[in-house]
Amino acid sequence: MEKIVVEGGHPLHGTVRASGAKNAALPILIATLLAPGEHRLTNVPELADTLSTLSLMGRVGCPSLMGPVVRLDTTRIAFHEAPYDVVRKMRASVLVLGPLLARHGEAKVSLPGGCAIGVRPIDQHLKGLEALGARFTLENGYVHGTAGKLRGAEIQLDMPTVTGTENILMAAVLADGTSVIHNAAREPEVVDLGRFLQSLGARIEGLGTSTLTIEGVARLAPGERPYAILPDRIETGTWLTAAAVTGGDVTVTDTDPELLRAVLAKLVETGCEITTTPTTIRCKGPDRPKAFRLRTDPHPGFPTDMQAQLMVVATLADGTSTITETIFENRFMHAAELLRMGARIEASGNTATIVGQPRLQGSPVMASDLRASAALVVAGLAAQGLTEVLRIYHLDRGYEQLVTKLRGLGARIGRVADDAHDPAVLRGALDASPDPTVPA
């Protein structure tokens, strides 16, 4: 196991490329199950989660090749099970339910279980798929679904669940007749999945709105040209936040400002100078951020996946900020770690009050989930002295080449065995070779 070591106090400068969006790549890789044949995808980030998804596809009989152009052959589906050992590492595996039921008539997926940020049930997924004609039983921690030809239906979601919308959308495109999904998620990653499905021949109206209308078709086929995954808005926001807290000047390329308008507006409120072109965003951090109020909401509101990163900005702000988390019930674990760095944070229920301090102190901290771990790295970039972030397997799930990218911006950062404590070894890691190959 490894940890990240970062020496704070160096303003970040330069340009960094945003990789493709993990949360668009995962559903799109799985959606290839709907269209037998060879698929080609570009801008797929090389992450633990995307590699896990390709190995899951292999488990159902679809071989693939990772690379600048990812190739997937979904000509045949040999099995229909997503086993516990895969699902427990990656909840998004539940996305195989919709495609397997639509194309294969059967699917068996381990219940994902909760995770650090919340219980995260899949009741809406099952409700929507049952409305389309699937039948489910729960057996030994697995949800087992069977279906004949799915039939179009009207579905009202209790909340705009992202993967719930994606699962139901992927089933509806091959159903008989028309389906309407009300209270659908509007996240850009859902839109990208919809556009991918349209490239296979699916007929979908309303992408980006909360009402999706799907005309089922008899069959889908791989698109003519490789499909390019959209840029990762959360990775983009993470690098901009790093500029904000180090008083730096960072330009993110190969991104799209339209994907994270709420994040850009909040960074401007904290005193950042943001300039954009259609594919780049430049952020010049203030000497000291201003305090702010923030509330996470479904898209186009402020994304919950950027909440931890903005909390780091708040810990250094001139004044008192409040952050309200409305999506997940337990997404303040990073606060306890930031307290170790000298932050002043009080959380009660789903609201945190943060009294900004002039500086943070580097210290060993523990990552709890993907976005919290990125926030702790950002905090380390701003803190005085050395910060060690443990359990960075969370990071490898969602950030491609994180150490290499941050080094490219002038950060003093490296990876080292998590049992290394000798200061000489820790400092040596700041210059040693960055990111190894990604473990699946």
Ligand code: EPZ
């Ligand atoms: C997606 O998770 C993302 N993951 C998450 O990103 C992101 O935080 C989340 O959407 C919210 O934007 C992927 O896209 C792979 P939800 P998802 O269903 O779909 C409740 C990251 O770091 N709910 O929109 O699982 C649920 O408990 C990850 O990349 C039900 O009650 O989130 C939560 O409170 C973390 N029943 C709320 O809805 C259901 O059937 C929103 O969850 C489904 C969800």
